[in-house]
Amino acid sequence: MPSAAHVDDIDDKDLIQISNKPHALLPFLQLQSATSLSRLYQSPSSCLSIFRLLDALERQLVMNLLWLESAIAQTTLGVWVFQEKKKLYDDALDMLSKLHILHIHSAKLSLNGTFKTSLRHAITGGGTTGSFGVPAEKDEKRPPMDVEGLDAYALERWETILHFMVSSGTGQNPTRPSQGVLYLLQRSGLMSNQHGSLPQITSAGFQFLLHPPHAQLWDLLLQYLHMAEERQMDLVEVLTFFFMLSTMELGREYLTENLSQTQKAMLDDLRDYGLIWQRRPTSRRFSPTRLATTLNSSSPSLPTGASTGAGAASGSQQQQGFIVLETNYRVYAYTDNPLQTAVLNLFVSLKYRFPNLVVGSITRDSVRRALNNGISADQIISYLITHAHPQMRKFNPLLPVTVQDQIRLWELEKDRLKSQEGYLYTSFASQGDYELVRDYAKQLDVVVWENDAKRCFFGTLEGHANIKSFVERRGVGGDY
Incomplete structure (x- = not known):
């Protein structure tokens, strides 16, 4: 024992x-x-x-x-x-x-x-199931992609997805991911096109950007697993392939011959996500990237030092922070990464761009733009705290209280007024007529607002037909 x-x-x-x-x-x-x-x-x-x-x-x-x-x-x-x-x-x-x-x-x-x-x-090491993949023999004429090339490929594919998320709806024209990736982003609630326009990032999508690459990847893969049944894919084979990829060796080529039909169909999707590389879509060989081989590992999902979005924890810049926020709402971001700049553009009005510095201001309009895209005030503040420059971390509180309070006040402004279509009923001949119609409307639960002193109330659009019919039957005088 x-x-x-x-x-x-x-x-x-x-x-x-x-x-x-x-x-x-x-x-x-x-x-x-x-x-x-x-x-x-x-x-x-x-x-x-x-x-x-x-x-x-x-x-x-x-x-x-x-x-x-x-x-x-x-x-x-x-x-x-x-x-x-x-x-x-x-x-x-x-x-x-x-x-x-x-x-x-x-x-x-x-x-x-x-x-x-x-x-x-x-x-x-027992068994001959080939569940860890079947390595391909070396081809001197066509050597496999080296590790540096695989890292560059995975980074390019992954940043294409993130850059499209943060740049959509801002007037920029980032590289568009494949249709399958767009569908996955919308199904997972990270992007939405409720108004029939181009997909735009949602509040969940902004929170997604705050996660490290490993958590981001699993967020998408879990949604992919939930979609497997409706796509008539064998869920067990999908899971088996993910686990197989996580045990493969980075920089080696593997054969596709032992894969099931479901797993071969997955190759197209996994290329779009940057998990595997193939010389051609019809190639009988594939190489897993670092995104795939670290699926079940605590190692970085992308090469150390890569800038992979708002929540990346792999590079020294992301670990230390790069944002300086002043009490006058001025923002200084020490970064040359276009993805981080695009994230800031979601809630900061950018003014100047230098080789390693972006300068802007947090304004009422820039915050309201973010709020309209589903980003909350707490998420904006959380992002600024997470990526604050080391110099900022010497202060307590870390962010100026006036800026935090103002961002939350701008959010409250958005929720202060609510509009609703309906009808205003007024100019009743007597107090009795007013109370008779008002009480009937209350029984229907269609009264939105009332003022007994002025003998008027506001009813919903759906209840107008019933109220109008009641007034005509009772012969009550009034305007609406």
């Missing part, structure tokens, strides 16, 4: 990981049927990838049960746990049970047999 380790023996770093929310994919997997998960667990690469997504305690429990040939009593496992950490232990058992990795039967614990066999193969 493997040596037992108390829950209390996990170091602080692991405890931080335990306290964090589970990976975004795990709640989705919990919703799948036991049959679908059993099919998924037939692939060693899928089992290894899911194992990596678990937190430290869940991985520890799996490893302690992996090499056991029979079930273990729950009380035996329970003595390894200190009482004050029992909730963490119970939560870990619950997560593993919902993923159908762990079976709890008759007070005994055991791993899913399919998952156990596949994970053993993944760790020991």
Whole structure:
């Protein structure tokens, strides 16, 4: 039996990981049927990838049960746990049970047999399933794309998507992503064209820009998974291919021959997202990019130092911050990245652009423009705080209070007045006539506003026909 380790023996770093929310994919997997998960667990690469997504305690429990040939009593496992950490232990058992990795039967614990066999193969190298991809032999005439080229390709595809999001509706003409990418952005609620115009970024889309590239990618891939059924794609094969990509080696070419029809159809979509590179769409080889090989990893999704949007955490500039905000609403952004400049243009009136500096002001009109696009005042303030220059971080509070308050006041202005179509009923002959018609309108629940002193009230457009008919039947005098 493997040596037992108390829950209390996990170091602080692991405890931080335990306290964090589970990976975004795990709640989705919990919703799948036991049959679908059993099919998924037939692939060693899928089992290894899911194992990596678990937190430290869940991985520890799996490893302690992996090499056991029979079930273990729950009380035996329970003595390894200190009482004050029992909730963490119970939560870990619950997560593993919902993923159908762990079976709890008759007070005994055991791993899913399919998952156990596949994970053993993944760790020991056994099996010939080809679930980790089939590497292609080297072709001297057509060498594979090198790592630098793959990084440049992934960065270009990913920034095309982000740049289109932030530049849409601003009068600029950024490179337009493929129709499939646009459909995915709209289905995920990141962009909207409710008025029949070009798609524009939404409040959810702006929040999306604040996330690091790894979280952004999984946001889109989860929506892709939700769309799989309506596109008549096998969800298990889609998941298996994602997991296969995450275990491949960066800079190597792999054959498409062992892929299913669903997975071959996915190649077109994944090229658009920058996850894979192919010499031609019909090529029988493909190379995963860093976006794909780090799907289940904590490593940066894009090359270190790349500027990949508002929420990127991969470059030193993004980690340190680049925005200086003064009390006079003047903004200085020390950046030469067009994507970051486009994000600022969503809520800042830009005045000057220099090789490494952008100067602008936060104005009532620029904030109202952002509010009309669904961006909230709190999101604007959060963005400014997240990307504040190191010099700004010496102040407390970090942002000028006057600027924060004014941005929120401009938001309140937007919500201060509400317009509604309807009819104003006035000039009644007597107080009794007014009250008779008003009370009837109240019974219909169509009164929006009333003023008894002036004998008038405002009714909705939908209730006018009934009120007019009532007035004509009763012979009540009045104007409307």
